[in-house]
Amino acid sequence: xxxxxxxxxxxxxxxxxxxxxxxxxxxxxxxxxxxxxxxxxxxxxxxxxxxxxxxxxxxxxxxxxxxxxxxxxxxxxxxxxxxxxxxxxxxxxxxxxxxxxxxxxxxxxxxxxxxxxxxxxxxxxxxxxxxxxxxxxxxxxxxxxxxxxxxxxxxxxxxxxxxxxxxxxxxxxxxxxxxxxxxxxxxxxxxxxxxxxxxxxxxxxxxxxxxxxxxxxxxxxxxxxxxxxxxxxxxxxxxxxxxxxxxxxxxxxxxxxxxxxxxxxxxxxxxxxxxxxxxxxxxxxxxxxxxxxxxxxxxxxxxxxxxxxxxxxxxxxxxxxxxxxxxxxxxxxxxxxxxxxxxxxxxxxxxxxxxxxxxxxxxxxxxxxxxxxxxxxxxxxxxxxxxxxxxxxxxxxxxxxxxxxxxxxxxxxxxxxxxxxxxxxxxxxxxxxxxxxxxxxxxxxxxxxxxxxxxxxxxxxxxxxxxxxxxxxxxxxxxxxxxxxxxxxxxxxxxxxxxxxxxxxxxxxxxxxxxxxxxxxxxxxxxxxxxxxxxxxxxxxxxxxxxxxxxxxxxxxxxxxxxxxxxxxxxxxxxxxxxxxxxxxxxxxxxxxxxxxxxxxxxxxxxxxxxxxxxxxxxxxxxxxxxxxxxxxxxxxxxxxxxxxxxxxxxxxxxxxxxxxxxxxxxxxxxx
Amino acid sequence: xxxxxxxxxxxxxxxxxxxxxxxxxxxxxxxxxxxxxxxxxxxxxxxxxxxxxxxxxxxxxxxxxxxxxxxxxxxxxxxxxxxxxxxxxxxxxxxxxxxxxxxxxxxxxxxxxxxxxxxxxxxxxxxxxxxxxxxxxxxxxxxxxxxxxxxxxxxxxxxxxxxxxxxxxxxxxxxxxxxxxxxxxxxxxxxxxxxxxxxxxxxxxxxx
Numbered sequence: 111x112x113x114x115x116x117x118x119x120x121x122x123x124x125x126x127x128x129x130x131x132x133x134x135x136x137x138x139x140x141x142x143x144x145x146x147x148x149x150x151x152x153x154x155x156x157x158x159x160x161x162x163x164x165x166x167x168x169x170x171x172x173x174x175x176x177x178x179x180x181x182x183x184x185x186x187x188x189x190x191x192x193x194x195x196x197x198x199x200x201x202x203x204x205x206x207x208x209x210x211x212x213x214x215x216x217x218x219x220x221x222x223x224x225x226x227x228x229x230x231x232x233x234x235x236x237x238x239x240x241x242x243x244x245x246x247x248x249x250x251x252x253x254x255x256x257x258x259x260x261x262x263x264x265x266x267x268x269x270x271x272x273x274x275x276x277x278x279x280x281x282x283x284x285x286x287x288x289x290x291x292x293x294x295x296x297x298x299x300x301x302x303x304x305x306x307x308x309x310x311x312x313x314x315x316x317x318x319x320x321x322x323x324x325x326x327x328x329x330x331x332x333x334x335x336x337x338x339x340x341x342x343x344x345x346x347x348x349x350x351x352x353x354x355x356x357x358x359x360x361x362x363x364x365x366x367x368x369x370x371x372x373x374x375x376x377x378x379x380x381x382x383x384x385x386x387x388x389x390x391x392x393x394x395x396x397x398x399x400x401x402x403x404x405x406x407x408x409x410x411x412x413x414x415x416x417x418x419x420x421x422x423x424x425x426x427x428x429x430x431x432x433x434x435x436x437x438x439x440x441x442x443x444x445x446x447x448x449x450x451x452x453x454x455x456x457x458x459x460x461x462x463x464x465x466x467x468x469x470x471x472x473x474x475x476x477x478x479x480x481x482x483x484x485x486x487x488x489x490x491x492x493x494x495x496x497x498x499x500x501x502x503x504x505x506x507x508x509x510x511x512x513x514x515x516x517x518x519x520x521x522x523x524x525x526x527x528x529x530x531x532x533x534x535x536x537x538x539x540x541x542x543x544x545x546x547x548x549x550x551x552x553x554x555x556x557x558x559x560x561x562x563x564x565x566x567x568x569x570x571x572x573x574x575x576x577x578x579x580x581x582x583x584x585x586x587x588x589x590x591x592x593x594x595x596x597x598x599x600x601x602x603x604x605x606x607x608x609x610x611x612x613x614x615x616x617x618x619x620x621x622x623x624x625x626x627x628x629x630x631x632x633x634x635x636x637x638x639x640x641x642x643x644x645x646x647x648x649x650x651x652x653x654x655x656x657x658x659x660x661x662x663x664x665x666x667x668x669x670x671x672x673x674x675x676x677x678x679x680x681x682x683x684x685x686x687x688x689x690x691x692x693x694x695x696x697x698x699x700x701x702x703x704x705x706x707x708x709x710x711x712x713x714x715x716x717x718x719x720x721x722x723x724x725x726x727x728x729x730x731x732x733x734x735x736x737x738x739x740x741x742x743x744x745x746x747x748x749x750x751x752x753x754x755x756x757x758x759x760x761x762x763x764x765x766x767x768x769x770x771x772x773x774x775x776x777x778x779x780x781x782x
Numbered sequence: 783x784x785x786x787x788x789x790x791x792x793x794x795x796x797x798x799x800x801x802x803x804x805x806x807x808x809x810x811x812x813x814x815x816x817x818x819x820x821x822x823x824x825x826x827x828x829x830x831x832x833x834x835x836x837x838x839x840x841x842x843x844x845x846x847x848x849x850x851x852x853x854x855x856x857x858x859x860x861x862x863x864x865x866x867x868x869x870x871x872x873x874x875x876x877x878x879x880x881x882x883x884x885x886x887x888x889x890x891x892x893x894x895x896x897x898x899x900x901x902x903x904x905x906x907x908x909x910x911x912x913x914x915x916x917x918x919x920x921x922x923x924x925x926x927x928x929x930x931x932x933x934x935x936x937x938x939x940x941x942x943x944x945x946x947x948x949x950x951x952x953x954x955x956x957x958x959x960x961x962x963x964x965x966x967x968x969x970x971x972x973x974x975x976x977x978x979x980x981x982x983x984x985x986x987x988x989x990x
Contacts, residue, residue, distance in 0.1 A: 759987070759988060762918065
């Protein structure tokens with residue numbers, strides 16, 4: 111099938127999904143199957159369209175609409191196709207998951223949820239393919255509005271509507287910057303098609319860079335523009351959270367790639383440095399804040415901030431290499447970033463789905479109240495574990511592959527920046543990435559242990575049952591993809607180099623193709639720093655096999671049943687390690703950044719020596735919220751209070767203002 | 783034309799002095815009649831027949847329907863009068879004089895040697911005095927009167943600068959005024975019903 115047919119079929123499937131959800135809103139089962147089933151079909155068609163582009167080269171066709179702002183073209187080059195594939199894959203998995211998960215929402219506005227969900231997915235797919243400024247902005251805003259309404263779906267909860275409000279305000283600020291960035295690129299009197307955009311000269315080009323970084327950075331959730339993300343992602347229904355955290359924030363990476371690769375071209379060194387600084391901040395602070403959370407969905411949302419930071423490490427490296435005239439290394443860095451886009455989309459949506467399954471089974475998102483679920487939900491536990499290992503960047507899973515590639519790019523930084531600065535930057539950024547991975551691993555040890563291991567910490571956790579197969583199947587598929595991309599990353603990396611090479615000039619294409627640098631990072635025979643995931647897996651399996659043989663030969667397990675000695679008290683779940691306790695050493699080590707405020711309440715008892723109840727609370731300080739957003743909101747309120755003096759409520763005074771302005775304008779206009 | 787301009791300024795000046803609502807409406811009626819006459823005169827000078835239609839419409843709408851509606855309302859408000867204006871009558875008159883000076887000064891500066899100097903200046907002065915009435919009076923009726931005065935000024939401005947607007951636009955303007963006044967009369971009536979007064983300073987309480 112031609113791309114245009116696939117695209118039309120995709121749009122049709124989503125339109126049918128929306129119509130079905132709307133028409134059958136009174137019959138939730140029908141609406142559920144129509145909305146989410148057709149959405150899954152649409153997403154698969156998007157993946158097919160992407161495959162078609164990769165097979166047959168970039169595609170373009172004009173839409174048969176004539177707008178006020180000129181013709182609208184759908185153009186799918188390799189970059190668009192890559193994002194189509196990412197969104198399609200995650201969207202399809204989330205839609206199948208939603209078939210079972212939205213049973214929770216029967217009788218709770220399921221019709222509108224299905225309608226908005228389909229609109230949300232479609233708008234994302236349109237964003238990454240449409241090739242005209244106004245159409246892009248419209249699709250972008252449609253995406254924002256649909257996701258805003260989905261975040262606010264459980265509007266009875268005050269937290270949800272508050273989160274939605276914060277989200278709306280922040281993304282609107284971001285969109286303003288995006289529009290400015292686009293308008294800076296539009297040639298005077300020129301067309302608004304992406305092909306006609308050209309970078310302006312001088313400081314306007316820098317302004318376009320900064321506006322794009324702020325605008326798309328808000329959507330991506332880079333620190334300090336991230337405040338909406340940990341509020342909004344947990345508030346949405348879980349399959350929507352999976353899509354938002356997995357792919358919606360990646361549309362911002364798509365926007366950045368369009369701007370920095372295609373529209374603006376290589377810039378000064380400080381562009382890359384600025385992106386790298388934001389990336390380092392986002393990755394370390396994101397994972398530190400994640401470690402401090404107890405709400406599993408909120409924790410995962412903070413991990414999205416961290417992973418966006420890792421992706422931006424690749425983007426920033428790409429910018430630096432491009433400005434230093436090193437297209438091959440720039441291609442490496444960009445490919446690392448795009449690879450992590452895909453990987454994060456896979457494992458983050460997998461983890462959100464796992465969290466959703468747990469939430470549905472145990473009715474709580476607080477990991478302090480979970481525990482022991484591995485016995486009740488073995489498959490969910492297994493898939494969650496795969497996602498956790500992947501996000502921690504451990505080999506042989508996909509998170510490792512892309513982080514390894516990012517490491518390779520960062521180690522080469524001194525090639526772009528001469529002197530001590532480059533060496534220092536490389537050292538610092540490599541350690542930042544390493545620290546991030548280590549902290550993420552610590553965080554997921556905590557999450558997995560608290561949710562799945564030990565004894566249930568509450569009655570509802572003890573009553574948990576395994577999720578429906580419709581929820582397990584997409585999780586299993588995503589987990590399998592995580593493993594596959596980790597073990598066999600090379601084919602995808604060559605696909606990604608093909609994706610970014612056209613933007614980096616003809617030289618880059620040749621260098622990337624001939625040098626085959628990507629194999630350097632992964633081939634066992636290459637120079638230092640090289641490795642092969644497949645060989646690694648083989649070694650791992652061999653080791654396991656040897657261990658199994660050794661166990662068979664020499665292992666003898668003596669089972670001895672007996673009660674755990676707990677000083678004469680019956681052991682209960684309250685004696686287990688808590689998430690707060692697990693995070694305490696890290697909270698101490700990073701006290702300078704997290705500024706924890708512990709709060710111990712001891713309820714005194716006449717009997718001094720036993721039965722004292724202690725309540726321990728610890729709050730950490732979100733420095734950017736405290737240092738930027740709180741003063742800003744206070745300032746806004748103070749300004750409003752000041753302006754209120756103008757608003758006396760007297761009609762006469764209001765008309766008086768008009769008279770004063772009229773007379774002033776009249777006098778001024780006659781140059782009196 | 784000059785005579786008519788002087789008459790118009792005189793009516794506007796009188797409006798700043800009156801505190802009885804019925805008197806104000808009668809002065810307004812006279813003012814609108816003068817505007818209609820000005821329209822007819824302008825049409826006669828320019829030889830445009832459609833101006834006579836406009837003049838007739840002015841008489842019907844501004845000297846007929848609107849004063850009729852306002853007077854009916856005033857009859858219901860027997861005990862209402864402008865007792866406590868924001869600025870007293872004397873100061874308002876002074877301000878009106880200031881507005882006239884300002885208007886003439888503006889015309890001298892912006893359009894030196896314009897043919898219909900008096901008419902244009904009168905128009906600007908009427909707009910300013912109308913605004914002044916809205917600002918300084920608390921009675922809803924007086925504010926409506928101020929608005930119609932402004933409207934008359936605008937109409938005169940259009941008349942004196944363009945040799946008459948196309949009829950369709952004039953019809954639009956009349957319809958606009960009629961609808962606006964209808965709404966305002968209804969609102970004033972509801973104000974009376976809800977608060978037993980048409981003193982708009984009571985609306986301050988609406989502020990949150």
